[in-house]
Amino acid sequence: MxxxxxxxxxxxxxxxxxxxxxxxxxxxxxxxxxxxxxxxxxxxxxxxxxxxxxxxxxxxxxxxxxxxxxxxxxxxxxxxxxxxxxxxxxxHNSLLDIEELEEIQLDAFRAKYEALAELAREKVDNGILDTDTPEPDI
The missing domain is CATH 1.20.58 (Methane Monooxygenase Hydroxylase; Chain G, domain 1)
Incomplete structure (x- = not known):
């Protein structure tokens, strides 16, 4: 109860x-x-x-x-x-409790996802769809 x-x-x-x-x-x-x-x-x-x-x-x-x-x-x-x-x-299940990580660890994750976003924008600029699910090295 x-x-x-x-x-x-x-x-x-x-x-x-x-x-x-x-x-x-x-x-x-x-x-x-x-x-x-x-x-x-x-x-x-x-x-x-x-x-x-x-x-x-x-x-x-x-x-x-x-x-x-x-x-x-x-x-x-x-x-x-x-x-x-x-x-x-x-x-990625490693992201489940990401809010509990230290700032430096969060910065590392953020950098990886920012890099993915940049690659996706480059694809769009070149006329390629960005709807795939790239696998970052997390």
Missing amino acids: RQITWYSRFAKACPRFCGRPIVFGLAVGTILVWIITGPMFNYSNTWQLVINTATTIITFLMVFLIQSTQNRDTEAIQIKLDELIRATKGA
Whole structure:
């Protein structure tokens, strides 16, 4: 049985809720109310502190929720890509966990694929189709 933590449920629900147009409208409305009340409070330091504190707290918390959502989405996409590589005949299984490699190893893979792309562009420039599946030395 899959257990979902309260944070996971909250981290999924909050961005869905906050991304709705009505929530954006509420945020704009809050700012407008704050601006309109400025003269009533003589644009005091407390009046300014209220909006500064509120927006700082909201921003601080949203950064963590957005990062959580981004991490989950990236991991799900990576797993789907891994499955496509695994299930594709002729694909290189050595690419399955490529995101875990060090930067120098990634650079080596990138260089090989850039070379393949350059060869393909040269073929196209010479009127040759580039729809084959060349086998790089991976």
